[in-house]
Amino acid sequence: MQVFYATQFVLPLPPGHRFPMGKYKLLRDRLTAELPEIALRQAESATDGQLALVHTPAYVQAISDGTVDKAILREIGFPWSEAMAVRARRSVGATIAACRAAFDDGVAANVAGGTHHAYADRGGGFCVFNDAAVATRLMQAEHGRRGRTLHVAVIDLDVHQGNGTARIFRDDPTVFTLSMHGQKNFPFRKEASDLDVDLPDGTGDAAYIEALELALGELERRFAPGLVIYLAGADPHEGDRLGRLKLTWDGLEARDRRVFDWAWQRGVPLAFAMAGGYGTRMEDTVQVQVNTFAAGVQAWRRWQNRRR
Template sequence: MLAFHSDAHSLALPPGHRFPQSKYRLLREHFEREPGLLRMAAAPAATEGELALAHTPDYVDAVIHGHLGAAQQREIGFPWSPSMAARSRHSVGASIAAARAALQEGVAANMAGGTHHAYADKGSGYCVFNDVAVAARLMQAEWARTRRSLLRILVIDLDVHQGNGTAAIFRDDDTVFTFSMHGARNFPFRKEASDLDVELPDGRGDADYLAALDRALAEVWQRCEPGLAFYLAGADPHEADRLGRLKLTYDGLAERDRRVLAALRERRVPVALSMAGGYGHDLATTVAVQVNTLNLAAESWASWVSERGTG
């Protein structure tokens, strides 16, 4: 399975900053030691034109050329630097590349991404550009140009925080179905309306979470027939996450991933994954969750390839 990384472009963060950017390097280094079914590649940078498919030109220009104001940088949570702009563009490029690969091979991944708090005209909550929104719009444009038909998109957002920026960008777009299952009392405290929102009380564990997921997916399939899915497989519902407030175990998160991937494969819906959030007290725990997500995705990819070969 193809997986695209962008951690070569680091953030110039002050000492003690809460964002755990080293997890992306640790994730890549794990798969360099134990690649399994993963084929890793460096992500290309998204172009200004590609970014403008989901973001206003003024905002794109401000990020790339360093015109963000102090208040905008505070809302994002990162100080501007050339490396911040480069990292943001390559992270979007990773989701674009993963989406293209998924349409060819069934499953692919961005080893970062899931920056779902970014709106069309601003960033927020450690999210500069909305990688899924840009990739979704670009895949639709490329599909229409080559296939002369409409590509419907499904966003399955299982980060513990609501995908407010994604919901806002696609609010009036009936070609993209947005589903977010998240903590009711967690960031962002002002939620946007997704096509389907499932809010969970603090402290929910494996059984309650998986039951809610099954009910939600059943509703999704009744309301949506996608040609491509984006799956934000956040590690932050884990019980040891600093910001999550839910109580999923390692095994519970693995079962979450299995159910999502199996449901998509059963319906022959290609999927591009992104790792989204994860803020473990012990960063190794977050990395272990995301390693398992990528291994399960790679197993699903292998099934896609096998089924295609025998179909």
């Protein structure tokens, strides 16, 4: 299974910053050690033209040269640095590459990504550019050049609503945005996705999986995707500092398997990204993500068997 990374670009964050930058290297190291069927590939940078499919040229330029407004930087939560600008482009490039690989292999992934709080003209919530949105628009453009219309479903199971993605694709019938998230969690002013599932604080495994089943059923009734982009946030885990839900490792693994099964049963390629994860113990967040990749490898293997 092809997996794309940009873990060599580490943001120079001040001491005590709450973003767990170290989780990406830990995750990559564990994938290398434990899942030999994964082929790790370095991500290329998204180009200005690719980013401009979603983001305003002025915002892309401001991130690139460091002239971004201080108020936007406060919303993003990162100080500007050249590493921040490069990493943001590489993260988008990794999701683009994962989508292309998914069309060939059935399933592929980005070790990071899932930056769903970024709008067209600004970032927010540790998100600079919206990787899922840019990858969606680029895949649609590439299909369009071959005379095909591509419908994309973004299944966002991060604990925080995908507000930027929802706003970018508002009133677009070719993209279906599904966000299942904590009702009282960030962002506190939410956008309207095509399907929003608001979960109360303390939601556990059984209630979560039941809500997911209903959401996937509604998605199927309303939309027929040719590609799924799955944001597999680790932050619904019961040990997450910011999550406020109570899913166990087993519950999150069941969530992942259900999404992979749903796409496989319908013959829809799926690219996934890690989105959020802020465990009190960073190792717990990484374990959730390793489990997601293990489920992804099993789904990828089924695709390979189907094609033989």
